[in-house]
Amino acid sequence: MSGHEINPNKWIDLYSDYLFNYTITRVRDRETAQDLVQETFFAGLKSMKNFKGQASERTWLISILKRKIIDYYRKINSNKGKAEVRMNLNFDGENEGDWLEQRVADPFDKTAENNLENTELGLAIHDCISKLPAKQAEVFKMKTLLGYETETICNELGITASNLWVIIHRARTSLASCMEKNWF
Amino acid sequence: MSKGFKLFVSCDKAAHTCDKTQYDEASLWEKIKLNIHLIYCKACRKYSANNAKLTKLTKNPEVDCLKNCEKEKLQTNFKKELKDH
Structure with missing residues (x-):
């Protein structure tokens, strides 16, 4: 089994930026992204023996990270689903929640394809x-x-x-x- | 001042100015000299174009990385975990 020895001491230096960038394009919050990256490293450490060496270390860590991100969204959605208040600031007439900001077209409005491209970039x-x-x-x-x-x-x-x-x-x-x- | 009015600069100088312009740190006079250089130097034109392209890519909001202190925090936490492991 020595063919795929992995060395966790170097993980942070080698992969943290890559994983962080992967996360930040998906969760939009620096704090959360850092937590997720950290959890990923911890989880990787725990399941190091299960690493079969079929993929590169980075790919393997990314696959853990993906699960973490999915779990994160599951968690916030289950909490939020119970106590969600749907706000509509423009619901009746001109004066309700008349905030210009909300009516301006979003200049950063991008298509899905654009976003995908940027994530990969x-x-x-x-x-x-x-x-x-x-x-x-x-x-x-x-x-x-x-x-x-x-x-x-x-x-x-x-x-x-x-x-x-x-x-x-x-x-x-x-x-x-x-x-x-x-x-x- | 006489040195400052040299119109033609070497490729090294031009490349340096080009790098500086990517971060908006070149002075107007430097930029003028760079542009004069670019008129007759094909290699620097190519470098300049590539450089600008790279800047455009990195300006993209999706490109982000950890700050040093954030990375250190990760590192210390991880070291702790590694010891327990």
Whole structure:
């Protein structure tokens, strides 16, 4: 059974961003998403012996995560179903709940297909990021995805600004070619 | 100031400016120089286009990742669990 030894010590570093992105596109709440990811890791730890090594570790964790997300929705729906109050703020006349915000067309209204594509996009990007060297991946994530200021990153990581730009440049070059292959 | 008025820049400089523009950190003068460079440099044009494409993708709201402190929290919790295991 040693053919598929798995090493949980590295899970967080390797998979947490990927799993988190997978979750956040499905539950829309950072706190909940983090909890679900954490539960997934715990569950993975518990059932490590059952891992048959037929799929990659990540696929296996994702399959656990999927169940967790489904369970999460089941739980909130059963609670909510009992005590749900359906609100309709525009129910009679002009003056009831006359909030303009609710009548404006949603500019972010997207089709199902669009959403699907975006969900996969997030995963594709994380796929490519995970292929970068650790330092580049970290800097790129902080700068681009989290939107930190250059100065903040420099202070936190103890590098100079020109150093940072070189790292960013390398990361962007390899990411662009990776996305070129896998996405476009 | 005389250095600042150099109209033609090297590819290295141009690439650097291009990276900076992706984060809105390049000055107007730098952007002008970049654009002049792009007129005659095909390689940088390609890089610039790819770079912009990448930025567009990462700006997508569906692309998200954990903040460092959040990740640390996960890590410590997980370490605890791992010890008990």
